[in-house]
Structures are given as structure tokens and as C-alpha cells.
Amino acid sequence: MAMFESLSKRLEGIFSNLSGQGKLTEDDVNAALREVRIALIEADVNLKVARQFVERVKQKAIGADVMGSLSPAQQVLSIVNEELIEVLGGTDDKNKLDLSGAPPNVIMLVGLQGAGKTTTAAKLANYLRKQGSRPLMVAADMYRPAAVKQLQTLGKQLTVPVYSEPMGANPVDICANSIAYAREQACNVVILDTAGRLNIDERMMNEIITIRNRIQPREVLLVADAMTGQEAVRVAQDFNQAVSLTGMILTKMDGDARGGAALSIRSVTGVPVKFMTVGEKMDALEPFYPDRLASRILGMGDVLSLIERAQETIDQEEAMKAQAKLQQGKFDLEDFLSAMRQLKRMGPLRQVMEMLPGMNKLMDMPEMEEALEGDQLKYVEAIILSMTRDERRNPDIINGSRRRRIARGSGTGVEEVNQLLKQFAEMRTMIRQVSSGKGPWAQMARQFGGGAGLPGGAGVPALSRPGGGKKTGKAARKEKRKQKARGGRR
Incomplete structure (x- = not known):
């Protein structure tokens, strides 16, 4: 994907040089990992994350016995792949959406204005409907002009019901009332599209904290613009401190050649990325699989x-x-x-x-x-x-x-x-x-x-x-x- 284009090309060049040599020495590995570290930093990966990543790879690469079926260069590539998977989130169930509670399960979307929260709500509803769920979208953004209308239009386009109340209604009450409406309509998943701001402010945080405390959502997902790089990591830290995020959705993953946010967020915040958007269409939402993404970054495809x-x-x-x-x-x-x-x-x-x-x-x-x-x-x-x-x-x-x-x-x-x-x-x-x-x-x-x-x-x-x-x-x-x-x- 475009997000990791520059990093993929740099890493591919590094491993091509390694494979051109016979037996690798410690100096060869050190020289290659210096290049890997530079490539990660150029991709806007957090400096501390890049340093720790290279150190872990170095320890495993120098101390590892080369498997009989792999060349030394392939062994280093295999270790880098393992570490990339770990940095991106590992293989545990925390990367998956948790909808195991009694219905309706509530998914609360939070984030700044401009990250694509409303369209992401519709993409998530479309994804869940394909999985066999009956989603309800809730227009709880009473501050951005036309936000309610936008969600209603998307709901009509997808034939997914939208709960809304007249302008001026209290967003906390809207969210609470939507739960009863979901039960009436036999909807088993409720997606709350809460208000965003251009910058994090006290009023915004107080509102989403109140909604979280009153509704007790199953998932609290931050929708963050991946193209903002390390700013997305800082935003994730602030939201996580305020409302204890259960996961993230990275948007615009098809629009940037660096991708440092995706490689830094889990390590810095401890919050797993659960989905990513890769286009503007309503079906352009993909589950976030660290192992598959690592393969793409290293040029090994994603079959x-x-x-x-x-x-x-x-x-x-x-x-x-x-x-x-x-x-x-x-x-x-x-x-x-x-x-x-x-x-x-x-x-x-x-x-x-x-x-x-x-x-x-x-x-x-x-x-x-x-x-x-x-x-x-x-x-x-x-x-x-x-x-x-x-x-x-x-x-x-x-x-x-x-x-x-x-x-x-x-x-x-x-x-x-x-x-x-x-x-x-x-x-x-x-x-x-x-x-x-x-x-x-x-x-x-x-x-x-x-x-x-x-x-x-x-x-x-x-x-x-x-x-x-x-x-x-x-x-x-x-x-x-x-x-x-x-x-x-x-």
C-alpha cells in the first residue's frame, strides 16, 4: 500500500544487499541494521520505537543459529518480520473487535475533526452488516454543521438505520436514548458517532467521558488520521488517558508513503489498532492484521x-x-x-x-x-x-x-x-x-x-x-x- 511504499523499498534494498553476500558477519548485520534504523526514522517511526526494534533484531540475529532451510540473509529477514509483527500488535485477540457482550453491543467512536469519523462509522456499519450483524448508527455530533445529515445520507445509501434527534439535543441523552431504540429495532450493534474538535479541549473530553460512563460501551475506538504521523500517536495518548481506549481505527492508510504512526502507536500507547481504511468507498475498511501488514511492508505480499x-x-x-x-x-x-x-x-x-x-x-x-x-x-x-x-x-x-x-x-x-x-x-x-x-x-x-x-x-x-x-x-x-x-x- 502507498502508506509503506518508501519503507518497503528501503528495506527491500537492504535485504537485497545482504543476500548478495555469502556468510554474514556481525559487521554485516550491524551495517544492515543501521540502514533499517534510518529507514524506520525516515518513515516517521517514533525514535524510541525504532531504537528498540533494531536492538531486538540485532540480539536475535547475532545470537541465532541459522536454520538449515534458510540462508543467513533470509534468517535476518525472518527475524525482522517477527519483530515487525510484534511492533504492529502481535497475534493476540486484542486486535479483534469484542462483541461478546449482551446485545446491543455499543461501539463508541471518538477523535478529532477531519480524521474521517463519520464516514468511518458508516464503513464500520457496512463491514459489520456483511459479518451478519444488524448495526444502528447514532448521530451524536451536535456541533459540526451537517454532521447529522451526512450520517443519515450514508445510512440511506447503505440501508443501515440511523438514530438522531433535533439539533440542540444533549449528545449524552441521544446516546442513551439510542440504546432503547436499538432494542426496539432488534439491532445488535450500536455505533456512536460522537463530536470531534479541531483540537483536544476540556469540553470535548468531558462530554465523551460522560458518555462513556453512562453508556458503558463495549468498545471505545479512536479514529485517527494516519497521515498526521506522530501527531496521531500523541492524540492517541491523550484520548487513552481520558477514556481508556480499547482500540483504534487508522484512516487514510492509502494516502501516505511513510506509515510511522501505524508502526509506533501500539508500542507507545499500548492501544491495539483494530481496523484501517484504504480508500473512500464504503467497503474500504479492513481488519488490521499485523502479520499480513508486516508481509506487505517487507514486499512479501498478502495473499x-x-x-x-x-x-x-x-x-x-x-x-x-x-x-x-x-x-x-x-x-x-x-x-x-x-x-x-x-x-x-x-x-x-x-x-x-x-x-x-x-x-x-x-x-x-x-x-x-x-x-x-x-x-x-x-x-x-x-x-x-x-x-x-x-x-x-x-x-x-x-x-x-x-x-x-x-x-x-x-x-x-x-x-x-x-x-x-x-x-x-x-x-x-x-x-x-x-x-x-x-x-x-x-x-x-x-x-x-x-x-x-x-x-x-x-x-x-x-x-x-x-x-x-x-x-x-x-x-x-x-x-x-x-x-x-x-x-x-x-
Whole structure:
């Protein structure tokens, strides 16, 4: 994810240098860990946390017996991974939402204005509803203009009920009255959207302390903007001291390249991060899994989250039909278009790619960078939709005149149509090899754990705009004219 982009690249470079050596000496480990410490500090990790992290890794790395299946460099990487998981929150149940009490369970959201508390309340309600709960959102922010209206609009959009009272009502009473309303409506989870301020003040704290004491919520979650870095850590300390937080939700985790707040908060405050938001859409809320996040930071992907996202968004019946056609060697452009549309439903292409192991280096390539910017899949879609049904089902019949017609119909060039057909032929070969278990693509699939639940095994070659990042068709001819004109002026 973008939040850890710079840290991931720095750590990847450090471990690449280590793996280039044979047997590691203590000096090699010390030099690498100095670089790790600098990388953490540059990522805005708390200085004390960075120092303790490096010291723990050093003690384990120098004193450890290298496992027979790992090289020394891999052993150090394994230790760093373990320590990252610990810093991010470990593997205990404190990272999970506790809704084990008698219903309705109350979740109280607190935080400063601008952190995204109201939209996070809606995202959390949407997440819980998908988990089988019946949530009720409560508009308890009587100070921010349009806060009540915003929550009502989001509730209508999600078909989640919202409890509100007229402006001027007491927020403490609103929260108390909402519990009785939840029982009447058979809602088993109540989400309180309390008021925020631009800065922490006495009136704000007194109000949320009163609500907490009167309602006795099961969870008190601080919604904090991850992009504020160490300021988010200080805010967490203040709120935790006032209302004894049970957890945190970090927002805007897709919007910053550093990520120091996520790596510092648990160690500094002792408060576990339970969720993170990774986009603006209502389904852009993910449980916070320290082990999976550590894998992403170290460039090892997050296949489990990818599979879960695929299971949520992919039509299993369509996927089974596609798989059957694959095994029979009948995968065509109609199947590919269906698989591509399902892939789009999984979210932004960059987020999906970041979950695949070993994709960090590939994503630095100019061709991949261009493919991941904007909605490049629409060009592929336009070309396929400009074909006749016979052409989509049997691409081998697409001759020169058909290619020219398809290019005109899709607003692209013949070169782009040719490139798509070439990519599709390569991808079909790849899929057949993966399905049969023979060939280089099958070997690679076994190495990385299979297709990670992607529809039809849709792979990297078909994800970019035809041309693989190169200008083709009209764009290429225009570029050539520009170069010729520049050459003529010299």
C-alpha cells in the first residue's frame, strides 16, 4: 500500500544487499541494521520505537543459529518480520473487535475533526452488516454543521438505520436514548458517532467521558488520521488517558508513503489498532492484521487478504464455469472480459497488485506504473466490445481487415489491437500451463502459492493497456511526428 511504499523499498534494498553476500558477519548485520534504523526514522517511526526494534533484531540475529532451510540473509529477514509483527500488535485477540457482550453491543467512536469519523462509522456499519450483524448508527455530533445529515445520507445509501434527534439535543441523552431504540429495532450493534474538535479541549473530553460512563460501551475506538504521523500517536495518548481506549481505527492508510504512526502507536500507547481504511468507498475498511501488514511492508505480499477480497467480490458460479473452460482449453475473449470485470470489482489495481508476492520490483517498471495509473482496463474493454461475438469466441479468425475495423470501433490503433491479441495468446498459454501443472508458468504458480483466488487465473500480462506502457497507434505516430519536427529544427 502507498502508506509503506518508501519503507518497503528501503528495506527491500537492504535485504537485497545482504543476500548478495555469502556468510554474514556481525559487521554485516550491524551495517544492515543501521540502514533499517534510518529507514524506520525516515518513515516517521517514533525514535524510541525504532531504537528498540533494531536492538531486538540485532540480539536475535547475532545470537541465532541459522536454520538449515534458510540462508543467513533470509534468517535476518525472518527475524525482522517477527519483530515487525510484534511492533504492529502481535497475534493476540486484542486486535479483534469484542462483541461478546449482551446485545446491543455499543461501539463508541471518538477523535478529532477531519480524521474521517463519520464516514468511518458508516464503513464500520457496512463491514459489520456483511459479518451478519444488524448495526444502528447514532448521530451524536451536535456541533459540526451537517454532521447529522451526512450520517443519515450514508445510512440511506447503505440501508443501515440511523438514530438522531433535533439539533440542540444533549449528545449524552441521544446516546442513551439510542440504546432503547436499538432494542426496539432488534439491532445488535450500536455505533456512536460522537463530536470531534479541531483540537483536544476540556469540553470535548468531558462530554465523551460522560458518555462513556453512562453508556458503558463495549468498545471505545479512536479514529485517527494516519497521515498526521506522530501527531496521531500523541492524540492517541491523550484520548487513552481520558477514556481508556480499547482500540483504534487508522484512516487514510492509502494516502501516505511513510506509515510511522501505524508502526509506533501500539508500542507507545499500548492501544491495539483494530481496523484501517484504504480508500473512500464504503467497503474500504479492513481488519488490521499485523502479520499480513508486516508481509506487505517487507514486499512479501498478502495473499490471504487477496483471497478474502476475491471471495467477497467474485461470482463463484462464473469462476467455476471459467475454470471448467480453462481445463478444456476453451478460454476465449468473452471469458477474459468477464474475468477482467471481476478483477476490477476487487478494488484499485495497484492495491490488488501489492498483495501479490514479489510485485514490488515489477511495479517500479515504467510499463507497470502506466498500467496502474487511472482506469487503463477500459482500453482493453473497448477493444473486446468492438469485436463480434464470433471474434471474441474465436480470436484466430481476426485477420487484418477485422483488426482495422475493431481499432476504428474502439478508438484505438491497429497496433494496440495486435498487442492485446498477442497478450491474450500469451496469457492463454500461461493459463493452460497452470491448469495442466506443466511448463514454466506452472512452476511459478507453485512457487507463489497458485493463482491466489483470481478469476480464471488472470495474470499480469493482461492487466496493462495494450502496448505494455509503450505508445502505440495514433499516440506513436504523433510522437514520431514530434520527434521529426524537433530534429528538423536542429
